[in-house]
Amino acid sequence: MRIGQSMGLMEKLEILSDAAKYDVACTSSGVDRNGDGKGIGNCVAAGICHSFSADGRCISLLKILFTNECIYDCKYCMNRASNDIPRASFSPDEICELTMGFYRRNYIEGLFLSSGVLYSPDYTMELLYQTLYKLRTVWHFQGYIHVKAIPGASQRLIDQTGFLADRMSINLELPTADSLRMLAPNKHRKTILKPMRQIQTRMAENKNELMVYRHAPKFVPAGQSTQMIIGATPETDYQIVSVAQSLYDQFSLKRVFYSAFVQVTEDSSLPALPGGPPLLREHRLYQADWLLRFYGFRAEELLSEDKPNFNVLLDPKCDWALRHLDQFPVEINRADFYTLLRVPGIGNKSARRIVKARKLGVLDFADIKKMGVVLKRALYFITCKGKMMYPTKLEEDYITRNLLNLDEKLPVHKEEIRYQQLSLFDDMRLSREPTREERLQAVGGQI
Amino acid sequence: MEKIIFVCEDSLDGIFTGIYDAWDSRYGHENVKLIIDSEETMELFSRYVEVGADGEKAEKVARTLKRRFGDEVFEMICQAAASFAPEKADALYRVVVKGLSMPDGRKVMDALADPNVCRVFELSRQAGYEAHHLTGFVRFQELKGGILFSRIRPKNNALTLIGPHFADRLPQENWVIYDEGRKLFLMHQAGGCWGLMRGRTLNESFLSQISQEEEQFRQLWKLFTKSISIQARENRQLQRQNLPLRFRTYMPEFTQEA
Numbered sequence: 001m002r003i004g005q006s007m008g009l010m011e012k013l014e015i016l017s018d019a020a021k022y023d024v025a026c027t028s029s030g031v032d033r034n035g036d037g038k039g040i041g042n043c044v045a046a047g048i049c050h051s052f053s054a055d056g057r058c059i060s061l062l063k064i065l066f067t068n069e070c071i072y073d074c075k076y077c078m079n080r081a082s083n084d085i086p087r088a089s090f091s092p093d094e095i096c097e098l099t100m101g102f103y104r105r106n107y108i109e110g111l112f113l114s115s116g117v118l119y120s121p122d123y124t125m126e127l128l129y130q131t132l133y134k135l136r137t138v139w140h141f142q143g144y145i146h147v148k149a150i151p152g153a154s155q156r157l158i159d160q161t162g163f164l165a166d167r168m169s170i171n172l173e174l175p176t177a178d179s180l181r182m183l184a185p186n187k188h189r190k191t192i193l194k195p196m197r198q199i200q201t202r203m204a205e206n207k208n209e210l211m212v213y214r215h216a217p218k219f220v221p222a223g224q225s226t227q228m229i230i231g232a233t234p235e236t237d238y239q240i241v242s243v244a245q246s247l248y249d250q251f252s253l254k255r256v257f258y259s260a261f262v263q264v265t266e267d268s269s270l271p272a273l274p275g276g277p278p279l280l281r282e283h284r285l286y287q288a289d290w291l292l293r294f295y296g297f298r299a300e301e302l303l304s305e306d307k308p309n310f311n312v313l314l315d316p317k318c319d320w321a322l323r324h325l326d327q328f329p330v331e332i333n334r335a336d337f338y339t340l341l342r343v344p345g346i347g348n349k350s351a352r353r354i355v356k357a358r359k360l361g362v363l364d365f366a367d368i369k370k371m372g373v374v375l376k377r378a379l380y381f382i383t384c385k386g387k388m389m390y391p392t393k394l395e396e397d398y399i400t401r402n403l404l405n406l407d408e409k410l411p412v413h414k415e416e417i418r419y420q421q422l423s424l425f426d427d428m429r430l431s432r433e434p435t436r437e438e439r440l441q442a443v444g445g446q447i
Numbered sequence: 448m449e450k451i452i453f454v455c456e457d458s459l460d461g462i463f464t465g466i467y468d469a470w471d472s473r474y475g476h477e478n479v480k481l482i483i484d485s486e487e488t489m490e491l492f493s494r495y496v497e498v499g500a501d502g503e504k505a506e507k508v509a510r511t512l513k514r515r516f517g518d519e520v521f522e523m524i525c526q527a528a529a530s531f532a533p534e535k536a537d538a539l540y541r542v543v544v545k546g547l548s549m550p551d552g553r554k555v556m557d558a559l560a561d562p563n564v565c566r567v568f569e570l571s572r573q574a575g576y577e578a579h580h581l582t583g584f585v586r587f588q589e590l591k592g593g594i595l596f597s598r599i600r601p602k603n604n605a606l607t608l609i610g611p612h613f614a615d616r617l618p619q620e621n622w623v624i625y626d627e628g629r630k631l632f633l634m635h636q637a638g639g640c641w642g643l644m645r646g647r648t649l650n651e652s653f654l655s656q657i658s659q660e661e662e663q664f665r666q667l668w669k670l671f672t673k674s675i676s677i678q679a680r681e682n683r684q685l686q687r688q689n690l691p692l693r694f695r696t697y698m699p700e701f702t703q704e705a
Contacts, residue, residue: 009667010666010667010670013667013670013671013674014670014674017670017671017674017675018674018675020675021674021675021676021677022677034615035615035616035618037618038618038619039619040616040617040618040619040620041616042612042615042616044582044612046579048579048582048583049583049689050583050584051583051584051672051690051698051700052685052686052689052690053672053673053675053676053686054673054676054681054682054683054686055676055677055678055680055681055682055685055686056680056682056683056684056685056686056688056689057676057677057680058689059672059675060583062671063675098667101660101664101667102664102667102668104587104589104595104617104620105586105587105588105589105595105664105668106583106585106586106587106597106613107586107664107668109583260680262677262679262680263679276679276680277679277680279680353557353559356554356557356559357557357558357559357560359554359557360554360557360558360560361558361560361561363560364560367559367560370559370565371559
């Protein structure tokens with residue numbers, strides 16, 4: 001269905017924001033930029049959340065597609081060419097108007113502009129570039145802009161756009177080349193990785209330019225990110241985390257986002273997910289992602305070929321600590337920063353506070369609790385002044401049992417993870433149905 | 448020995464003046480106490496001294512703190528002074544005393560094992576977090592003549608903390624942020640600087656004159672916040688955790704049209 005040009009801004013916004021919502025990245029972080037006093041807008045490195053939608057995710061940027069008229073037919077995507085949905089396109093001016101109107105009222109932190117592929121990658125990328133150019137030069141907008149690079153677009157266009165945007169991203173879509181071939185027949189691993197590499201090299205070059213000319217224009221100052229869909233294809237957590245790690249190592253990405261697969265179209269090659277999107281798995285992957293980026297863990301430490309998936313009941317750090325009890329307990333007043341980081345219940349900030357505070361006095365459990373250490377998790381793994389908080393067994397089963405009793409904040413309700421007391425009289429239906437022969441044998445008295 | 452209790456005005460200048468006077472009284476740090484001007488139960492065996500805000504004394508304290516403690520700690524102290532907690536004045540005084548007795552005052556906020564330092568640290572963090580929240584949750588509405596107006600009711604006295612942010616963000620706009628609870632205005636003139644104003648009353652009839660486009664943008668925004676949410680992931684509890692209800696009174700996407 002194609003609706004003509006007469007469509008109002010209201011309808012377009014409804015269609016094109018609805019179509020953009022499965023892109024998870026909505027961060028406005030990574031760049032600190034003061035306004036020049038003449039235009040409008042600035043950026044804050046920490047990022048600012050302006051609202052939260054009913055699914056609890058932050059709304060920081062005006063997240064829209066330029067168009068949902070797409071020539072590709074990716075099976076997981078709502079905007080696939082073969083889907084019968086209302087289609088619409090913005091014009092660059094409409095996007096500028098919306099962005100400025102929202103930004104002035106402090107509704108948003110900036111613009112997140114993605115797009116379906118209209119006619120060809122180059123044609124689409126050109127439109128995105130025009131929009132950004134207008135916003136930056138005509139409207140003097142200095143807020144945050146996150147733009148998608150369209151795979152297959154020419155190098156020149158991506159380069160030009162990168163000088164106007166704060167962050168660029170190209171979605172990896174699926175963790176392995178095989179699944180990409182299966183679900184996104186028009187996209188190829190190569191066309192995704194090529195622009196990713198190109199942006200990386202351009203950013204490195206830009207660093208050198210900035211060293212010589214302080215006021216040289218900045219290329220993608222907030223770095224690039226990507227996104228993978230989780231649960232649409234049979235990859236293990238180990239594969240996913242390894243892919244993320246190599247993206248961080250080799251493509252110097254700022255963030256990898258994981259998006260639990262939400263069923264929006266019907267296709268025989270997609271899994272049926274009766275329990276809803278795999279939110280808990282997504283949550284564990286994000287936890288592991290943080291361990292990779294801020295806690296000095298490697299993918300090989302967290303998982304292995306023999307144990308390819310995370311324990312859904314325990315967070316990855318607790319899980320790791322339980323398998324390495326020989327390294328615990330550690331002494332709070334002596335252990336170095338990186339050892340402290342590996343203790344469950346001690347985060348980046350509290351570890352830093354501990355290291356500073358212990359220079360000025362000996363710390364006890366009450367002190368580190370006030371600094372933000374989660375003692376109910378940490379107490380099995382630490383000592384203060386050589387003593388544990390109270391006598392505990394340093395034993396895997398015992399600690400696991402206690403950690404499982406803690407109430408962890410999870411994205412899904414606890415009822416979905418079921419366990420119950422076994423009773424003698426419950427029929428758990430563990431035995432299989434008797435076959436026809438067995439029934440006959442029973443009648444004949446053979447069993 | 449009789450105790451002296453200094454009753455300070457609830458402002459940065461007021462607290463700094465209190466710190467100056469308490470120190471200057473030479474009565475011994477353990478024999479003085481600072482409280483914020485409020486109707487608390489009075490203590491026996493103590494003398495109450497009212498301290499007004501004195502710009503000169505406050506300036507002296509601020510200068511000393513900046514020199515001895517450095518900008519980072521000074522900013523934390525200012526944030527803690529904006530807190531709503533009444534015990535902030537005394538905790539701040541103790542931290543200043545401790546910091547000035549240390550060889551390197553810059554490290555005073557690292558000594559988190561000290562209960563007063565810890566308290567100031569907490570208060571400063573709370574006020575700072577709320578100010579950060581407000582930089583996102585403040586909503587302007589455009590009045591006739593292009594003035595942007597916003598209404599908030601924060602726990603802490605956060606207006607001065609968010610002033611620089613909005614002045615940098617919207618330099619070419621005339622805007623006003625009004626703290627309903629404290630009856631304070633944060634005003635900014637296009638191309639100029641920002642300032643705090645107290646003691647004026649709000650002219651409600653002026654506010655009802657919104658600009659032409661205002662209603663349209665409000666509707667667009669409401670629509671956007673609704674359509675951006677993924678139904679299969681709905682989680683109201685997480686939403687409430689991230690965006691507490693007390694902020695929502697002033698946000699168009701959560702208010703029902705009358």
